[in-house]
Amino acid sequence: MTHVTPLDDERRLVDAARAGDRRAIDRLLRSHQAQLHAVCRRITGNDVDALDATQEAMIAIVRGLPRFDGRARFSTWSYRIATNACLDELRRRKRRPVVGLPEQDGVAIDPIDPTTPDPGDAIGARDEIDAALARLAPDFRVAVVLRDICQLDYAEIAEVLEIPAGTVRSRIARGRAQLAEILGGNQPPADERPTSTP
Amino acid sequence: MTDHPTPTDDELSLVLDGEAGDELVARVEADPAARARLEELRRTTDALRASSVPPLDDADVDDLVATALDTPIAPGRPAAPSRSRAVPWLVAASVVVLMAVGLALVWSGRSTDDEQAGSARSSDANAEATVAESAAGADASTASGAGEGSPLGGHGAPTTVASPQSSRTADLPLIYLGAYASGGQLRTATATSFADAAAATQAATAPGTGSATKADAAPAAPKDAALDRCAQQLQVTLKMAAPPIGVGYATVDGRDVVAYEFATTSARDGKDTTLVAAVGVQACDQVVIFER
Numbered sequence: 236m237t238h239v240t241p242l243d244d245e246r247r248l249v250d251a252a253r254a255g256d257r258r259a260i261d262r263l264l265r266s267h268q269a270q271l272h273a274v275c276r277r278i279t280g281n282d283v284d285a286l287d288a289t290q291e292a293m294i295a296i297v298r299g300l301p302r303f304d305g306r307a308r309f310s311t312w313s314y315r316i317a318t319n320a321c322l323d324e325l326r327r328r329k330r331r332p333v334v335g336l337p338e339q340d341g342v343a344i345d346p347i348d349p350t351t352p353d354p355g356d357a358i359g360a361r362d363e364i365d366a367a368l369a370r371l372a373p374d375f376r377v378a379v380v381l382r383d384i385c386q387l388d389y390a391e392i393a394e395v396l397e398i399p400a401g402t403v404r405s406r407i408a409r410g411r412a413q414l415a416e417i418l419g420g421n422q423p424p425a426d427e428r429p430t431s432t433p
Numbered sequence: 434m435t436d437h438p439t440p441t442d443d444e445l446s447l448v449l450d451g452e453a454g455d456e457l458v459a460r461v462e463a464d465p466a467a468r469a470r471l472e473e474l475r476r477t478t479d480a481l482r483a484s485s486v487p488p489l490d491d492a493d494v495d496d497l498v499a500t501a502l503d504t505p506i507a508p509g510r511p512a513a514p515s516r517s518r519a520v521p522w523l524v525a526a527s528v529v530v531l532m533a534v535g536l537a538l539v540w541s542g543r544s545t546d547d548e549q550a551g552s553a554r555s556s557d558a559n560a561e562a563t564v565a566e567s568a569a570g571a572d573a574s575t576a577s578g579a580g581e582g583s584p585l586g587g588h589g590a591p592t593t594v595a596s597p598q599s600s601r602t603a604d605l606p607l608i609y610l611g612a613y614a615s616g617g618q619l620r621t622a623t624a625t626s627f628a629d630a631a632a633a634t635q636a637a638t639a640p641g642t643g644s645a646t647k648a649d650a651a652p653a654a655p656k657d658a659a660l661d662r663c664a665q666q667l668q669v670t671l672k673m674a675a676p677p678i679g680v681g682y683a684t685v686d687g688r689d690v691v692a693y694e695f696a697t698t699s700a701r702d703g704k705d706t707t708l709v710a711a712v713g714v715q716a717c718d719q720v721v722i723f724e725r
Contacts, residue, residue: 268498293497301723361487384481
């Protein structure tokens with residue numbers, strides 16, 4: 236369920252939450268849980284890690300509220316926290332045995348097995364997207380998720396990730412190019428196309 | 434004739450996101466290969482956007498929010514228990530022990546006999562330490578990675594907590610901090626030091642300033658037993674290595690509050706800092722906690 240909170244109401248809610256009002260904190264967390272979980276689900280790629288990361292993010296939000304100065308939008312700030320929680324979760328997962336993810340730029344990417352899910356099926360499509368995202372390097376995955384799932388603009392993503400806007404642009408472009416290659420499975424290899432201006 | 438280079442994926446992404454200038458848009462429009470590639474990228478992003486994440490169950494949301502709200506709001510907390518690895522009976526046992534501790538704390542807080550309170554404190558503190566340690570044990574599989582290289586990270590908290598029995602406030606001067614409408618105001622007033630807050634309160638209520646009101650009059654100071662009880666509880670829950678270095682009291686929205694200063698290490702830069710924790714006198718429940 237998506238909760239829509241008018242900006243002014245949210246500002247009041249955030250002020251109350253910062254002052255330690257538990258009901259306000261409760262409302263704030265509930266109104267943002269869907270977005271937080273969505274970004275975590277897409278970045279971590281599975282339900283269990285997404286739930287853990289969402290929990291970590293909520294705890295960090297509660298802990299960090301007294302330090303939230305209101306200069307950024309609450310949603311931007313909370314996305315930053317959720318993204319960091321997800322990256323922490325990925326680091327923890329990296330220490331456990333998992334199917335390898337490409338870690339370097341320019342790594343050759345195998346197209347998804349064509350025998351896997353019917354693209355017309357919603358769950359199958361979701362699995363396909365998950366599998367495709369999992370093949371991206373985390374830096375690219377996060378940038379693409381923040382842009383295409385969270386629909387943040389480039390400046391907001393730069394703020395969330397604390398990187399220059401040019402880097403945001405590059406990561407989104409390269410992430411999308413790799414996704415197109417993976418999802419399409421029949422596009423020319425990435426090295427046959429320029430990804431950035433020489 | 435000008436030979437325009439084929440737009441790159443970077444440039445096509447800009448077009449896709451509506452961040453491109455007119456010249457670039459025109460260049461893409463004029464290039465069939467670029468238009469085809471743009472469509473390909475558009476299909477990819479459309480597929481991504483159309484693929485929804487299933488919403489969480491209400492029970493999961495309740496659980497997430499309740500856990501976040503019940504977490505001590507202070508730096509230094511280890512990573513949250515991994516939900517996938519949590520042991521339900523351990524959680525249930527912790528709840529039972531916490532309830533018992535809470536009841537005992539309420540009882541000890543009502544006692545006016547310092548010796549009696551001291552005795553209760555000792556047993557309560559041991560019970561609290563046990564709870565904290567069992568929680569830390571449950572976290573063990575994930576705590577090692579908590580906040581590594583992350584701005585969300587821990588507070589440089591020690592992995593072991595000093596015995597809460599060492600908590601003492603009796604030797605510290607008890608400072609009246611003033612009356613505030615909210616925890617946020619108390620936070621602002623104590624942002625630099627308790628002494629500054631006290632000085633500001635004294636200045637505001639000094640005879641001749643015209644600002645003294647009945648509400649500004651200092652309330653009765655909390656009893657030593659209550660001060661020690663909350664100090665010990667905070668030392669355990671916030672995992673402070675040492676007892677508080679400062680103690681004050683105030684009213685927040687008409688409610689009696691005690692506030693402590695703990696010397697600790699900042700999670701942000703690893704430097705020494707002070708954690709300020711203000712809690713209700715009756716139940717030691719959080720009013721405001723922040724790091725200077």
